[in-house]
Amino acid sequence: MEWLNPYHLQVASFMxxxxxxxxxxxxxxxTGQLSLGNAGFMSIGAYAAALLSTQHQVPIPVGxxxxxxxxxxxxxxxGIPSLRLSGVYLAIATLGFGEVLRAVLINWESLTGGAVxxxxxxxxxxxxxxxxxxxxxxxxSIGLRNNQFISLSVFLxxxxxxxxxxxxxxxxxxxxxxxxxxxxxxxxSAAEAAGIPVTYYKVLAFSQGALLSGFAGALFAHTTSFxxxxxxxxxxxxxxxVFAVFGGSEHLLGPVFxxxxxxxLPEALRAISEYRYILYGILLVLMMVFRPQGVIDPALLRxxxxxxxxxxx
Amino acid sequence: xxGLLSLHEIGKTFGGLSxxxxxxxxxxxxxxxxxxxxxxxxxxxxFNVITALFPxxxxxxxxxxKRISGLPPHAIAKRGISRTFQNIRLFSTMSVEENxxxxxxxxxxxxxxxxxxxxxxQRREERGxxxxxxxxxxxxxxxxxxxxxxxxxxxYGHQRxxxxxxxxxxxxxxxxxxxxxAGMNDAETQEMFLLIKRIQSLGxxxxxxxxxxxxxxxxxxxxxxxxxxxxxxxGAPAAIRxxxxxxxxxxxxxxxxxxx
Amino acid sequence: MFLEQLIxxxxxxxxxxxxxxxxxxxxxxxxxxxxxxxxIFMFGAFVGMLIVSKAGAPLPVxxxxxxxxxxxxxxxxxxxxxxxxxxxxxxxxxASLISTIGVSILLENIAHKIFGSGNHLFETSxxxxxxxxGPVTIYLVQVVILLISLLLMTGLALWLARTRAGKALRATxxxxxxxxxxxxxxxxxxxxxxxxxxAMGGVAxxxxxxxxxxxxxxxxLSMGLKGLxxxxxxxxxxxxxxxxxxxxxxxxxxxxxxxxxSGYRDxxxxxxxxxxxxxxxxxxxGQAHAEARR
Numbered sequence: 035m036e037w038l039n040p041y042h043l044q045v046a047s048f049m050x051x052x053x054x055x056x057x058x059x060x061x062x063x064x065t066g067q068l069s070l071g072n073a074g075f076m077s078i079g080a081y082a083a084a085l086l087s088t089q090h091q092v093p094i095p096v097g098x099x100x101x102x103x104x105x106x107x108x109x110x111x112x113g114i115p116s117l118r119l120s121g122v123y124l125a126i127a128t129l130g131f132g133e134v135l136r137a138v139l140i141n142w143e144s145l146t147g148g149a150v151x152x153x154x155x156x157x158x159x160x161x162x163x164x165x166x167x168x169x170x171x172x173x174x175s176i177g178l179r180n181n182q183f184i185s186l187s188v189f190l191x192x193x194x195x196x197x198x199x200x201x202x203x204x205x206x207x208x209x210x211x212x213x214x215x216x217x218x219x220x221x222x223s224a225a226e227a228a229g230i231p232v233t234y235y236k237v238l239a240f241s242q243g244a245l246l247s248g249f250a251g252a253l254f255a256h257t258t259s260f261x262x263x264x265x266x267x268x269x270x271x272x273x274x275x276v277f278a279v280f281g282g283s284e285h286l287l288g289p290v291f292x293x294x295x296x297x298x299l300p301e302a303l304r305a306i307s308e309y310r311y312i313l314y315g316i317l318l319v320l321m322m323v324f325r326p327q328g329v330i331d332p333a334l335l336r337x338x339x340x341x342x343x344x345x346x347x
Numbered sequence: 348x349x350g351l352l353s354l355h356e357i358g359k360t361f362g363g364l365s366x367x368x369x370x371x372x373x374x375x376x377x378x379x380x381x382x383x384x385x386x387x388x389x390x391x392x393x394f395n396v397i398t399a400l401f402p403x404x405x406x407x408x409x410x411x412x413k414r415i416s417g418l419p420p421h422a423i424a425k426r427g428i429s430r431t432f433q434n435i436r437l438f439s440t441m442s443v444e445e446n447x448x449x450x451x452x453x454x455x456x457x458x459x460x461x462x463x464x465x466x467x468x469q470r471r472e473e474r475g476x477x478x479x480x481x482x483x484x485x486x487x488x489x490x491x492x493x494x495x496x497x498x499x500x501x502x503y504g505h506q507r508x509x510x511x512x513x514x515x516x517x518x519x520x521x522x523x524x525x526x527x528x529a530g531m532n533d534a535e536t537q538e539m540f541l542l543i544k545r546i547q548s549l550g551x552x553x554x555x556x557x558x559x560x561x562x563x564x565x566x567x568x569x570x571x572x573x574x575x576x577x578x579x580x581x582g583a584p585a586a587i588r589x590x591x592x593x594x595x596x597x598x599x600x601x602x603x604x605x606x607x
Numbered sequence: 608m609f610l611e612q613l614i615x616x617x618x619x620x621x622x623x624x625x626x627x628x629x630x631x632x633x634x635x636x637x638x639x640x641x642x643x644x645x646x647i648f649m650f651g652a653f654v655g656m657l658i659v660s661k662a663g664a665p666l667p668v669x670x671x672x673x674x675x676x677x678x679x680x681x682x683x684x685x686x687x688x689x690x691x692x693x694x695x696x697x698x699x700x701x702a703s704l705i706s707t708i709g710v711s712i713l714l715e716n717i718a719h720k721i722f723g724s725g726n727h728l729f730e731t732s733x734x735x736x737x738x739x740x741g742p743v744t745i746y747l748v749q750v751v752i753l754l755i756s757l758l759l760m761t762g763l764a765l766w767l768a769r770t771r772a773g774k775a776l777r778a779t780x781x782x783x784x785x786x787x788x789x790x791x792x793x794x795x796x797x798x799x800x801x802x803x804x805x806a807m808g809g810v811a812x813x814x815x816x817x818x819x820x821x822x823x824x825x826x827x828l829s830m831g832l833k834g835l836x837x838x839x840x841x842x843x844x845x846x847x848x849x850x851x852x853x854x855x856x857x858x859x860x861x862x863x864x865x866x867x868x869s870g871y872r873d874x875x876x877x878x879x880x881x882x883x884x885x886x887x888x889x890x891x892x893g894q895a896h897a898e899a900r901r
Binding site: 127131280283308312 | 868885
Binding site for chain 2: 211
């Protein structure tokens with residue numbers, strides 16, 4: 035069992051959290067809204083879950099649920115006035131929302147711990163380990179060291195969460211609601227004239243994206259056991275957008291691939307770690323020059339699909 | 348008895364410029380009413396006002412005696428008024444089939460959860476939507492087109508037909524067609540005429556903007572004539588053809604604008 | 608002291624205005640937000656720092672050096688990260704946004720590699736020279752910054768309004784295709800715009816060094832974010848909006864810090880744009896075009 039390296043599992047765990055973030059920006063983008071507020075919504079989920087578990091001893095799953103719902107609710111509040119904006123205006127206003135939120139996190143010290151953040155958040159893997167021990171199970175019995183068991187259980191929980199999120203929205207995209215999203219993205223007025231309540235669906239997609247970002251944030255808090263305003267900066271907001279555009283924003287698998295690949299890349303470049311972000315920057319430029327639609331686009335997916343007609347439902 | 352659609356003193360201004368003023372007429376159940384007039388007379392603006400893409404600045408629109416002006420566009424679609432656009436506005440990267448399915452939106456109801464969980468009711472609804480879609484594609488003569496093909500890749504004439512199918516998917520009682528035969532040759536125009544008549548025979552009332560006069564004269568039960576944002580004449584096609592005011596509007600426009 | 612704060616605010620605001628002008632010029636012509644502008648600005652500051660503090664050369668040389676380097680960076684940016692995307696099918700607005708983000712990541716990390724992450728002193732020979740006008744203390748540096756910014760802004764405004772090249776640029780901003788049909792070499796105009804905008808960023812970099820006496824590799828990001836906020840606030844592509852927006856932001860930051868809390872200083876810009884966007888979505892000086900927001 036030596037191959038189960040906690041470090042590799044941790045990288046894989048971050049890939050999964052980023053994949054959820056990738057899906058979250060994809061949902062808002064799929065109605066044509068470019069939001070850079072996802073880092074902000076992520077911080078809401080992360081802080082809510084962190085504070086609930088450290089200060090009120092709320093069980094982890096409940097805290098994660100509450101954090102996600104809170105982020106989704108704030109998403110509705112931000113989404114409604116954002117309807118008046120589009121394109122870069124929306125992008126920068128939502129980026130601004132994230133920055134204002136971060137200033138609040140830094141300054142509201144009594145609640146958030148200020149710039150230092152919240153520490154000693156119960157870590158999912160450790161909690162699972164102690165529950166397993168209470169149940170009379172010992173990792174050694176299946177040949178795992180404690181830290182291997184911890185990392186592995188975090189990875190598996192995140193894998194489950196990622197698969198569920200992706201499956202949820204992949205399924206949604208092939209329904210009446212998914213068709214409405216695409217129609218709105220392609221031509222808002224025509225969609226409205228065709229009987230689609232555009233306002234409702236845009237706010238719905240915005241808050242779904244916010245909720246999922248909050249979910250990723252809450253999972254992040256219980257994975258790292260430490261959150262601070264530095265985790266939710268401009269860089270995070272841009273990184274999430276890059277997942278979607280690099281991977282391809284026409285299909286849900288695009289941002290998932292983008293998140294996984296771009297999380298792995300700097301780790302793979304560790305040998306030349308001094309230059310890895312320089313290479314990362316160059317890669318983004320080259321990608322936009324040679325494949326502006328991103329790695330995964332519908333044409334690529336069609337080529338992979340063997341049977342000509344997809345079996346529906 | 349009031350008609351299916353009645354317009355009372357409709358006015359529309361854009362930044363102080365009057366695009367429509369004092370428009371009042373009625374469309375009765377089952378009719379095909381033609382809206383004609385030179386370019387820039389306000390015909391498309393009228394469609395935009397009725398469907399609330401640009402709400403009127405004055406007057407009111409009634410459907411079945413109930414006021415609909417002030418409602419958002421999607422609510423008007425739900426009340427049974429659908430339209431096509433002069434410059435075809437399909438969802439170009441969606442498939443032929445999906446375009447029509449989108450049109451079905453306001454006649455179906457499965458939301459996020461039922462959609463994701465694929466409940467029995469949702470699956471039945473989706474089957475119904477697909478069935479209706481096939482039926483409509485056949486009606487407009489697109490049953491041979493590959494339903495998986497993207498709408499934007501269809502030939503021009505087929506795009507016009509697809510847009511009509513999308514509008515019909517909402518089961519409108521009133522269909523607004525904005526120059527359905529624009530850019531078509533004689534044979535295609537004749538097919539469009541037959542399609543319009545077939546739609547009428549299904550009980551759909553039609554308001555038609557069209558520049559092709561022979562199509563208008565053949566298809567319409569009644570005509571209204573627009574010039575400079577006002578309605579200058581209303582009546583049977585034969586009477587309109589001989590109306591001096593109409594002739595003057597067209598000739599007057601033809602002097603300055605050879606496109607009219 | 609109110610008057611002193613006012614002077615501080617105007618000084619800061621005029622630097623913000625110059626940074627914002629760099630964004631607004633490029634947006635006006637290309638409809639692109641150049642996310643690398645903040646980092647180009649930062650390189651201007653570093654080049655100025657090397658010339659003034661390390662080589663001990665006089666300030667005008669620092670400006671010249673910064674302008675040359677940042678103009679060259681603008682040229683490279685346009686040639687390798689913007690032009691290849693132009694007119695490409697499948698290249699949406701997002702593509703140019705991401706490619707300039709790529710350049711900004713690249714530049715930020717090159718700067719980190721060369722200069723590290725610490726503060727670098729930016730010493731001007733006259734940093735301590737000041738006048739007492741009544742009860743008010745004015746630093747010579749502030750006067751120099753104000754003069755240079757004013758000169759730059761009037762120069763730009765005159766150039767745009769009066770010269771042939773400036774008019775061609777405005778025509779290109781109005782409508783790229785039409786300008787092309789009228790015989791304007793649009794590729795050259797676009798390159799010129801990006802180069803001029805970058806060079807202005809270089810000047811702003813040196814001004815920031817003079818104003819704060821130190822620089823680090825974070826100033827690109829913080830100034831960049833404020834520049835973005837200002838152009839939204841003032842109206843995208845509006846030259847006067849950028850100037851007015853810069854001044855308003857500089858003043859409000861200074862007064863909030865002086866009479867309120869310093870913790871929220873960096874959030875003011877964004878609170879301001881969120882408010883203005885909700886009241887007047889096209890910005891303070893932006894043109895209303897209902898159709899464009901469809």
